Amino acid sequence: xxxxxxxxxxxxxxxxxxxxxxxxxxxxxxxxxxxxxxxxxxxxxxxxxxxxxxxxxxxxxxxxxxxxxxxxxxxxxxxxxxxxxxxxxxxxxxxxxxxxxxxxxxxxxxxxxxxxxxxxxxxxxxxxxxxxxxxxxxxxxxxxxxxxxxxxxxxxxxxxxxxxxx
Amino acid sequence: xxxxxxxxxxxxxxxxxxxxxxxxxxxxxxxxxxxxxxxxxxxxxxxxxxxxxxxxxxxxxxxxxxxxxxxxxxxxxxxxxxxxxxxxxxxxxxxxxxxxxxxxxxxxxxxxxxxxxxxxxxxxxxxxxxxxxxxxxxxxxxxxxxxxxxxxxxxxxxxxxxxxxxxxxxxxxxxxxxxxxxxxxxxxxxxxxxxxxxxxxxxxxxxxxxxxxxxxxxxxxxxxxxxxxxxxxxxxxxxxxxxxxxxxxxxxxxxxxxxxxxxxxxxxxxxxxxxxxxxxxxxxxxxxxxxxxxxxxxxxxxxxxxxxxxxxxxxxxxxxxxxxxxxxxxxxxxxxxxxxxxxxxxxxxxxxxxxxxxxxxxxxxxxxxxxxxxxxxxxxxxxxxxxxxxxxxxxxxxxxxxxxxxxxxxxxxxxxxxxxx
Numbered sequence: 153x154x155x156x157x158x159x160x161x162x163x164x165x166x167x168x169x170x171x172x173x174x175x176x177x178x179x180x181x182x183x184x185x186x187x188x189x190x191x192x193x194x195x196x197x198x199x200x201x202x203x204x205x206x207x208x209x210x211x212x213x214x215x216x217x218x219x220x221x222x223x224x225x226x227x228x229x230x231x232x233x234x235x236x237x238x239x240x241x242x243x244x245x246x247x248x249x250x251x252x253x254x255x256x257x258x259x260x261x262x263x264x265x266x267x268x269x270x271x272x273x274x275x276x277x278x279x280x281x282x283x284x285x286x287x288x289x290x291x292x293x294x295x296x297x298x299x300x301x302x303x304x305x306x307x308x309x310x311x312x313x314x315x316x317x318x
Numbered sequence: 319x320x321x322x323x324x325x326x327x328x329x330x331x332x333x334x335x336x337x338x339x340x341x342x343x344x345x346x347x348x349x350x351x352x353x354x355x356x357x358x359x360x361x362x363x364x365x366x367x368x369x370x371x372x373x374x375x376x377x378x379x380x381x382x383x384x385x386x387x388x389x390x391x392x393x394x395x396x397x398x399x400x401x402x403x404x405x406x407x408x409x410x411x412x413x414x415x416x417x418x419x420x421x422x423x424x425x426x427x428x429x430x431x432x433x434x435x436x437x438x439x440x441x442x443x444x445x446x447x448x449x450x451x452x453x454x455x456x457x458x459x460x461x462x463x464x465x466x467x468x469x470x471x472x473x474x475x476x477x478x479x480x481x482x483x484x485x486x487x488x489x490x491x492x493x494x495x496x497x498x499x500x501x502x503x504x505x506x507x508x509x510x511x512x513x514x515x516x517x518x519x520x521x522x523x524x525x526x527x528x529x530x531x532x533x534x535x536x537x538x539x540x541x542x543x544x545x546x547x548x549x550x551x552x553x554x555x556x557x558x559x560x561x562x563x564x565x566x567x568x569x570x571x572x573x574x575x576x577x578x579x580x581x582x583x584x585x586x587x588x589x590x591x592x593x594x595x596x597x598x599x600x601x602x603x604x605x606x607x608x609x610x611x612x613x614x615x616x617x618x619x620x621x622x623x624x625x626x627x628x629x630x631x632x633x634x635x636x637x638x639x640x641x642x643x644x645x646x647x648x649x650x651x652x653x654x655x656x657x658x659x660x661x662x663x664x665x666x667x668x669x670x671x672x673x674x675x676x677x678x679x680x681x682x683x684x685x686x687x688x689x690x691x692x693x694x695x696x697x698x699x700x701x702x703x704x705x706x707x708x709x710x711x712x713x714x715x716x717x718x719x720x721x722x723x724x725x726x727x728x729x730x731x732x733x734x735x736x737x738x739x
Contacts, residue, residue: 169702174682178392212507218442220458246458314368
């Protein structure tokens with residue numbers, strides 16, 4: 153599967169209060185949360201994001217809270233993928249569980265500038281900057297995690313097994 | 319080769335005789351915890367997963383603590399959903415307004431967590447329970463739902479990192495200062511994915527309340543969990559609650575990827591300055607910074623020992639005219655003890671506002687948010703931009719004594735500046 157989109161290049165340690173400020177924790181519809189996506193970083197950000205956009209960020213993306221509202225807001229805003237050299241563990245897990253693509257790559261930050269168009273080949277694990285034609289490889293997911301992503305998230309994965317056990 | 323305590327707990331829970339870091343496994347959970355922010359979302363996923371009954375109502379603990387008391391209609395709906403789920407599922411361990419506390423203060427208080435337990439909670443500060451020698455970690459709402467359905471969770475066994483604290487602390491130096499100094503030193507991803515094992519003579523000498531504070535903030539270093547191997551302090555704490563447990567400890571020949579040491583006798587009280595828990599300075603480097611508000615409470619420092627410390631500083635003194643100070647006892651029982659010990663009178667006479675137990679301002683919910691340009695000293699655990707109010711407000715994280723002293727002085731001070739007068 154190939155993804156292609158505009159890159160938003162963000163800094164390191166982007167925290168979950170920045171992705172979804174605490175006052176919005178009573179919301180849970182993806183569409184509602186998307187309206188406040190990354191509002192902590194830039195109040196105009198929700199209106200700047202477009203479906204298909206890709207985030208390339210610095211280390212420890214998603215640090216802070218376990219709020220699933222954070223990856224839900226990103227997915228609701230149509231973010232196709234988040235790429236970073238490292239992720240906070242709860243955010244990473246939550247993203248996988250709800251089916252938001254998250255990829256670990258140490259080289260991606262060097263590959264792109266803000267506003268570039270990036271192509272991601274999820275099958276072969278390649279990133280290509282369409283302007284410069286430069287590429288780099290991304291780490292594959294462990295098998296178990298791939299199964300969850302392929303099922304479309306943990307809910308589907310568990311439901312399939314529950315039906316199997318019925 | 320032996321196993322560390324974290325590895326042992328995961329091994330036992332997954333029915334394996336030996337596990338190693340990096341290994342993926344599925345483990346049976348002893349406790350699954352949720353609250354009014356994580357449970358409503360989890361309840362929806364629970365239904366979508368085909369869940370009808372929770373795996374074991376006795377092992378599920380639900381607390382209304384964030385948007386409780388509800389400050390908006392949506393918050394009231396969330397609390398009502400938790401109530402409803404608890405009732406329909408026959409969950410006995412459901413704690414609501416008037417009978418509750420902040421979850422990570424309440425659950426240990428009630429003896430609901432034991433050494434050796436494997437715990438997941440829909441809150442990043444679930445790692446707090448590691449102070450009791452449990453393996454406790456935070457998860458999101460979907461993992462919480464899967465846990466409620468299956469009673470299991472998948473884990474990647476974390477690497478264990480050892481943190482050794484030795485020496486004797488000076489006055490006003492507490493568990494909060496140990497952990498702030500540690501995070502300042504290793505960074506907010508310094509323990510990423512790891513199990514932080516806290517040991518050493520200074521930990522042995524640390525009260526259980528101080529250990530809760532330390533393990534609470536393990537997540538701020540990116541850790542999967544913080545854990546203190548059970549000892550005499552643990553045994554006494556559990557005995558007070560009438561709870562037995564099987565001893566669990568790290569094997570002498572177990573492997574740690576790193577060992578980090580700290581001489582606590584060299585520490586002064588620590589302050590995390592805006593805008594990261596890893597941005598840590600000694601209090602003397604920050605002294606004189608003007609303060610508008612002081613918050614004493616939270617799952618980090620809302621326990622009785624914390625409030626006793628704050629009261630010690632506030633006794634016979636007044637909150638500075640330009641400061642608003644709020645004290646939030648972490649549970650109804652802590653509040654009751656504050657009453658019987660005369661701490662509430664001390665707070666009232668000092669001009670401190672007293673709140674019912676709640677997470678309130680810590681996560682930007684309610685009960686004392688900040689306006690643009692305002693600055694708070696707080697005993698909470700995070701000071702990211704906008705965490706407690708306007709994005710143009712600032713948060714300084716400290717221990718309860720520094721917070722109380724700063725409330726009196728009107729600016730950040732070492733407690734001795736106030737106490738020596």
